Amino acid sequence: MDCPALWTVTSVCRKENAMPSTIRDIKEVTGLSLATISKYLNGGNVLPENRLLIEKAIEELHYEPNELARGLVTNRTRTVGVVVYDIGSMFNGTLLRHIGQALRKEKYGLLICDSRGDETVEAENIRFLINKKVDGIIVLPISRTAGFLRPVSEAGIPVVLLDRPVEGETIDCVRIDNRRAAYQAVSLLIRNNHRRIAIICSDEENEYTGFERLKGYKDAMKEAGLPTPPEYIRKRDHSIEFGYEAMKELLSLKERPTAVFMSNYEVSLGAVMAVNESDLGCPSDISLMGFDDLILSHIVKPRLHMVVQPMKEMGEKAVETLLLKIRGKGSDYATEIIMKTRISEGDSVLKL
Amino acid sequence: MDCPALWTVTSVCRKENAMPSTIRDIKEVTGLSLATISKYLNGGNVLPENRLLIEKAIEELHYEPNELARGLVTNRTRTVGVVVYDIGSMFNGTLLRHIGQALRKEKYGLLICDSRGDETVEAENIRFLINKKVDGIIVLPISRTAGFLRPVSEAGIPVVLLDRPVEGETIDCVRIDNRRAAYQAVSLLIRNNHRRIAIICSDEENEYTGFERLKGYKDAMKEAGLPTPPEYIRKRDHSIEFGYEAMKELLSLKERPTAVFMSNYEVSLGAVMAVNESDLGCPSDISLMGFDDLILSHIVKPRLHMVVQPMKEMGEKAVETLLLKIRGKGSDYATEIIMKTRISEGDSVLKL
DNA sequence: CTGTTAGCGCTTTCAG
DNA sequence: CTGAAAGCGCTAACAG
Numbered sequence: 001m002d003c004p005a006l007w008t009v010t011s012v013c014r015k016e017n018a019m020p021s022t023i024r025d026i027k028e029v030t031g032l033s034l035a036t037i038s039k040y041l042n043g044g045n046v047l048p049e050n051r052l053l054i055e056k057a058i059e060e061l062h063y064e065p066n067e068l069a070r071g072l073v074t075n076r077t078r079t080v081g082v083v084v085y086d087i088g089s090m091f092n093g094t095l096l097r098h099i100g101q102a103l104r105k106e107k108y109g110l111l112i113c114d115s116r117g118d119e120t121v122e123a124e125n126i127r128f129l130i131n132k133k134v135d136g137i138i139v140l141p142i143s144r145t146a147g148f149l150r151p152v153s154e155a156g157i158p159v160v161l162l163d164r165p166v167e168g169e170t171i172d173c174v175r176i177d178n179r180r181a182a183y184q185a186v187s188l189l190i191r192n193n194h195r196r197i198a199i200i201c202s203d204e205e206n207e208y209t210g211f212e213r214l215k216g217y218k219d220a221m222k223e224a225g226l227p228t229p230p231e232y233i234r235k236r237d238h239s240i241e242f243g244y245e246a247m248k249e250l251l252s253l254k255e256r257p258t259a260v261f262m263s264n265y266e267v268s269l270g271a272v273m274a275v276n277e278s279d280l281g282c283p284s285d286i287s288l289m290g291f292d293d294l295i296l297s298h299i300v301k302p303r304l305h306m307v308v309q310p311m312k313e314m315g316e317k318a319v320e321t322l323l324l325k326i327r328g329k330g331s332d333y334a335t336e337i338i339m340k341t342r343i344s345e346g347d348s349v350l351k352l
Numbered sequence: 353m354d355c356p357a358l359w360t361v362t363s364v365c366r367k368e369n370a371m372p373s374t375i376r377d378i379k380e381v382t383g384l385s386l387a388t389i390s391k392y393l394n395g396g397n398v399l400p401e402n403r404l405l406i407e408k409a410i411e412e413l414h415y416e417p418n419e420l421a422r423g424l425v426t427n428r429t430r431t432v433g434v435v436v437y438d439i440g441s442m443f444n445g446t447l448l449r450h451i452g453q454a455l456r457k458e459k460y461g462l463l464i465c466d467s468r469g470d471e472t473v474e475a476e477n478i479r480f481l482i483n484k485k486v487d488g489i490i491v492l493p494i495s496r497t498a499g500f501l502r503p504v505s506e507a508g509i510p511v512v513l514l515d516r517p518v519e520g521e522t523i524d525c526v527r528i529d530n531r532r533a534a535y536q537a538v539s540l541l542i543r544n545n546h547r548r549i550a551i552i553c554s555d556e557e558n559e560y561t562g563f564e565r566l567k568g569y570k571d572a573m574k575e576a577g578l579p580t581p582p583e584y585i586r587k588r589d590h591s592i593e594f595g596y597e598a599m600k601e602l603l604s605l606k607e608r609p610t611a612v613f614m615s616n617y618e619v620s621l622g623a624v625m626a627v628n629e630s631d632l633g634c635p636s637d638i639s640l641m642g643f644d645d646l647i648l649s650h651i652v653k654p655r656l657h658m659v660v661q662p663m664k665e666m667g668e669k670a671v672e673t674l675l676l677k678i679r680g681k682g683s684d685y686a687t688e689i690i691m692k693t694r695i696s697e698g699d700s701v702l703k704l
Numbered sequence: 705c706t707g708t709t710a711g712c713g714c715t716t717t718c719a720g
Numbered sequence: 721c722t723g724a725a726a727g728c729g730c731t732a733a734c735a736g
Contacts, residue, residue, distance in 0.1 A: 020506075020507055022712095022713055022714085023713065023714065023715095024714095032722080032723090033722065033724075034713095034714080034715085034723085034724090035715080035716080035717095035722065035723060035724080035725095036721080036722055036723075038714065038715055038716080039715095039721085039722085041714090041715095042715080044721090045721070046721070046722085047721065047722090050721090050722090062503075062506060064479065064482065064483060064503075065483070065713085065714075066424070066483070066485070066712085066713050066714070067483040067484060067485070068420050068423045068424045068429075068484075068485050068712090068713080068714090069424050069712070069713035069714040069715090069728090070713080070714055070715075071420045071714095071728095072420045072421050072424055072712090072713080072715095072728050072729065072730090073713085073714055073715045073716080073727080073728045074714085074715065074716095074728090075728080077420075079484075086449075087439075087445050087448050087449055087452065087464075088442070088445045088446050088448070088449040089445070090440070090442060090445070092445075093439055093440045093441070093442070093444075093445045094440050096439050096440070096466065097438075097439055097440040097466060097468065100439065100466045100468070101468065104473070109480050109484075110464075110465065110466075111463050111464070112439075112462075112463075113462065114448065114449060114452045114462075116449065116452070116453065121456070127416065128461050130416065131416055131417070131418070131419040132419060132420075132431075132461075133418070133419070133420050151414075151416075154414060240647065269647060276652070276653035277653070295592065295621060300628070300652075301628035301629070374728095374729055374730085375729065375730065375731095376729075376730095384706080384707090385706060385707040385708075386707085386708090386729095386730080386731085387706065387707060387709095387731085387732085387733095388705080388707075390730065390731055390732085391705085391706085391731095393730090393731095394731080396705090397705070398705070398706085399705065399706090402705090402706090417729085417730075418728085418729050418730070420728090420729080420730090421712090421728070421729035421730040421731085422729080422730055422731075423712095423730095424712050424713065424714090424728090424729080424730075424731095425711080425712045425729085425730055425731045425732080426712090426730085426731065426732095427712080
């Protein structure tokens, strides 16, 4: 492999390979039985003198329970898995941070898998987590249908979807109302007397949120009796590149839109970049409405109007819902929890 | 909990809870012995007829090996753990993506833990991974000393550090030469005849990269015989907020610097935001040099000059090094691999 | 190539 | 409250 290593420093180090101590070692040291020690480890009552004995032994032997063995017999691991569609995206990263924090409060471990936008990898990730015997799974899916989740339901493992639902099966899901959020965003543009409004969104065939947000755009436009010519509807993928290219094209139209709704974070980034490179000013020449406030609104001048999702609450709610199911206190029915969005106002929308 | 759920849709769903099938079920169906089946599962040779028999049974029973049981006996899990200091940071996210990709090629599973910038959590994450019996660990540490890694060496688990080394023990590490990278960045500013050059960096007490980069800055300034007054050295934490505040302060100095070296990604974001909000133009009034090209250079106008690290190669190299150690082919000595950095030129540095 | 046997480290009945 | 014994699902000798 051609790797840019500049130079390499080496120094000697010792290799030690101590076998970890087991509950059996504690038995030897304390003279107690396995059962008693196990009971102590699981918070049961043991005589104070024995408790002290055990604690001392644990200390001395650096004992740590083997979670594999424990999981093998109890069939639970106090670990939940999360499958994200792209760990490099700030949206996923932010959600993961909140999920991790919420799980930690509940003393649950977290196991993260990245699907890298690939349905095959996504399905593999699911199986990986099942094999790791996680107690439950949170999925931010790329697949639009429930097929890849079959192994999970077969294994009887609780699942909660986050950000996007899937078709074909009703599964607990925490998300926003994408259609409504888009509708509100576009309506704001309309209220500011914009008539030529374009949208940049991800491909409706493959991407749930893109599809819904496009619907919301159309709802608002139709309600106001405004036209939605095909050249104003730019759809392809969920990428910075596309946002950039789409905005370039929009700006060069003879009938240039006066406002553009950039319907996801990546596309917003790319589109802003295109506007910056052009000779046009925002909002004087073009008004902008973005989606998902991940830093973007702060480092771009002027401050962007944008749709914001309550990411912390979404992560926490997903964890809460999942843990309820894990603990058997979940409802018998599937629940879709639809979080509120709001529009954060900046200076990127001109009142015409 | 007060959560902004707008409304809730519910629908009935069935709860099925099939016990997963085991190797024993396959034994019953095929009439073969456990050993033969196990051998097949692990890629050994079995008679073609038996192979077919087994494959059919696996298909029918939806059999998946229980990795917990397997790990318990083999003492390896074909899984590596990664501990990052902040999963919400794009730097970490990008590195993770490359690591995941590299591991996947080698058929290794990945287990990600987020330390959220907290040394206590970091130590816990390490123990979590040990208990999960991962075969090796990659750490992007926050702690500056090796103490938290003791359990790892006690357990005899291979470790590779990424991005930052630690003190107190020599451990394999993949990183850049931070001091040199900073030196080169500041030298470029000096070559453009800047004399009043400031730096924004993270706290030298607590943060390795911040410390090294500050040294590089001082090296370059000293070499050129330029002064480094305390008010030009802004150090605190690795945060957007600090970048913002520090730049505000720098811009309001009576002797305003003509160039600023923003020595990490978060600080670069914040600082750019401050410049954008001011009446000053870049590069006409102030020249900027950033660190880590994670989108930032594209969406900010003018395009930023920045130090870039070869993140893909770093992730891959860390994986490669770790796998060598896991497979026992690692060297007896610790290796520090220092990757090359380069400066990506934009339009944010004015030639005076 | 296949089968038998013995555990990996832990929890969990069930007696005492 | 404690101990003995069984077994979670799988692999790893060893015979055959």
